[in-house]
Amino acid sequence: MATPPRRRRPxxxxxxxxxxLVGLFGALLAGNRWSDASMTPALALDLEGGTQIILTPVADGDEEVTDDTIEQTIEIIRQRVDASGVAEAEITSQGGRNIVVALPGRPSPETLELVRESAQMLFRPVLAVSGPTAVPEAQEGADDAAGAEEPAAEEPAGEEPTAEEPAAEEPAAEAPQVEPTDPSDLAWITPELQAEFDAYDCTLPENLTGGSSLVGDPDAAVVACDENGFAKYVLGPVEVRGDDVERAESGLRVSSTGAVTNDWVVNIEFDGEGGRLFREVTTRLSSLESPRDQFAMVLDGLVISAPSVNEPITNGQAEISGTFDRESAGTLARQLSFGALPLTFEVQSEQQVSATLGTEQLQRGILAGAIGLLLVGLYSLVQYRALGLLTIASLVIAGAVAYGVIAVLSWTYGYRLSLAGVAGLIVAIGITADSFIVYFERIKDELRDGRPLAAAVEVGWARARRTILASDAVSFLAAVVLYVLAVGGVRGFAFTLGLTTLVDLLVVFLFTHPVMALLARTRFFSSGHALSGLDPRLLQAKTRYTGRGGVARAGERAGARSGPPEGEVPRRTAVPVGADERRTTIAERRAAERRASSSTSASSHDERKDA
Known part of the structure; x- marks a missing residue:
């Protein structure tokens, strides 16, 4: 006995x-009223314009500014800009010499200052390390209790006050200040610095921007964050500077026997003065306990690496090992090499720039999207008649969801919509419509096989769902790969393409299929009306199942019973829903029709012969 299909709740x-939908737009409305959210997505530089700064790196001494230096400078500026919350910024090299920084909209003065500042590489000893978050206060109200006044002592009764002058109050004895003996001495951690360290939160974006505000006094202990926000440190005074680095390069480790291993390392070589300072530092650190045996490399106020010292390094050449791969080792080597060449930035120009494409191009992009929607809608109405209205409604819902998500991302993550992103949204119209077409065609195939509409909707969905998931998975994977490998505006295209692919799945599963299941229960669609787009006669369905083992030929009323002509061998052309039998293919059905036609022609010929 066949198992009945599971009941759906569309x-x-x-x-x-x-x-x-209510959550998306409700959050936007609340953010617009009580925060800085906007009901429209923020626009990128090519659509809104912004501020453009042209910087020229200047090296000290006789050193030259190389392409690697320019590349590393661009990476530092991009890290600063991204951490400050500005998205879709364009940072490029101009003529191999200048650096052009274009920031969309009206960036804050703090962000502009981060762009203008030069980076500094410093080496400091580690005094303490902990997790990135702030430490909660150990006891609430302790300060209030300590500052409360004690009640004054009562004077003895009957005694007259004396005329003596009150004795002068002696100042409270202060705790003796311990002078640190070396940069690794824990005496650098004063109560004030400890309180700052406990309250410091390295998960906040403002503490990860870099810049002079985070560098601190080179002759004092400071609090600093790991560049990824994974830890926070108390660091001692600066002992070695970036200009003491002669060179730094990455590569595979070479063992003492000359064999090349599979471990990636970074090799640093200091100049004469740097080698002498580094020998003194490593001699001291190698005898200390963890974490005071670590040496922090601080770029732009952020710790990029903090390796421990195993033994004194006397030749000025150090090897940094750990969980490196090719990319991470190369990045650290470039950062250290950049520190070997101290740079300052000369601001060649700073000006407001208009949108390169502007409102006119944005309007044309929106017009192109509207034309695409119109053509898809007309095609759906012609091809599927009333069923095409479901396609149009699904596209409208998909557009509303995509608009809401982009607006929320603009508010919460600083995302900005570029013209390339608009192109991704337009391309997504075809991807979304393709999912609906796959589903509708599956339903029509089931109707051609004789299933009633309600069963055709569920069986067609079960088969179309696999195709839709596979197709969208390929599109999403392509968008992810494009986003990871590309830069600039292409990433905006990839982002919106991937986003709308996810929206397509959401709409198909939560809107298109449920609404189709509800429409199948209406008389207009279930009866196969000519304008429904599901008329069995237009679909060339030979027979259809009418219940209780009966079938009806195309064009007959649902209650009509029909069978094979007298004397002809019965041939099954439709099966009840849920029957556990193999379904015939299109080729098999056509072959059966040809055999039936040949049998009918032979019977007519025999009748004429007998006559």
Whole structure:
């Protein structure tokens, strides 16, 4: 006995979609009222314009500014800009010499100052290390209790006050200050510095921007964050500077026997003065306990690496090992090499720039999207008649969800919509419509096989779902790869393409299929009306199942019973829903039709012969 199909609850899916939409736009409305959210997505530089700064790196002494130096400078500036919350910034090299920084909109003065500042490489000893978050206060109200006044002592009764002058109060004895003996001495951690360290939060973006505000006094202990926000440090005074580095390079480790291993390392070589200072530092650190045996390399106020010292390094050549791969080792080597060449930035120009494409191009992009929607809608109405209205409604819902997500990302993560992103949204129209077409065609195939509409909707969905998931998975994977490998505006295209692919899945699962299941219950669609797009006669369905083992030929009323002509061998052309039998292919059905036609022609010929 066949198992009946599981009962669906399409209304539940529609309610879930409604909750998503209300959540998106409700958050935007709340943010617009009580925060800095906007009901429209922020636009990128090519659509809104912004501020353009041209910088010229200047090296000290006789050193030259190389391409590697320019590349590393661009990476530092990009890290500063990204950490400050500005998205879709364009940072490029101009003529191999200048650096052009274009920031969309009206960036804050703090962000502009971060762009203008030069980077500094410093080497400091580690005094303490902990997790990145702030430490909660150990006891609330302790300060209030310590500052409370004690009640004054009562004077003895009957005694007259004396005329003596009150004795002068002696100043409270201060705790003796211990002078640090070396940069690794824990005496550098004063109560004030400890309180700052406990309250410092390296998960906040403002503490990861870099710049002079985070560098601190080179002759004092400071608090600093790991560049990725994974840890925070108390660091001693500066002992070695970046200009003491002669060179730094990455490569595979070579053992003492000359064999090349599979471990990636970074090799540093200091100049004469740097080698002498580094020998003194490593001699001291190698005898200390963890974490005071670590030496922090600080670039732009952030710790890029803090390796421990195993033994004194007397020749001025150090090897940094750890969990490096080719990319991470190369990045650290470039950062250290950049520190070997101290740079300052000369601001050649700073000006407001208009949008390179502007409002006119944005309007044309929106017009192109509208034309695409119109053509898809007209095609759906011609091809699927009333069923095409479901395609149009699904596209409208998909557009609303995508708009809400982009607006929320603009508010919360600083995302900005570029013209390339608009192109990604337009391309997504075809991807979304393709999912609906796959589903509708599956339904029509099931109707051609004789299934009633309600069963055709569920069976067609079960088969179309696999195709839709596979197609969207390929599109999403392509968008991810493009986003990772590309730069600039291409990443904006990849982002919106991947986003709308996810939105397509959301709409198909929570709107298109549930609404189709509800439409299948209406008389207009279930009866196969000519304008429904699901008329069995237009679909060239030979027979269709009418219940209780009966079948009806195309064009007959649903209650009509039909069977094979007298004397002809019965041939099954439709099966009840859920019957566990193999379905015939299109080729098999056509072959059966040809055999039936040949049998009919032979019977007519025999009748004429007998006559």
């Amino acid at each position: 209304v539940r899916s529609l309610v879930t979609l409604l909750v998503v």
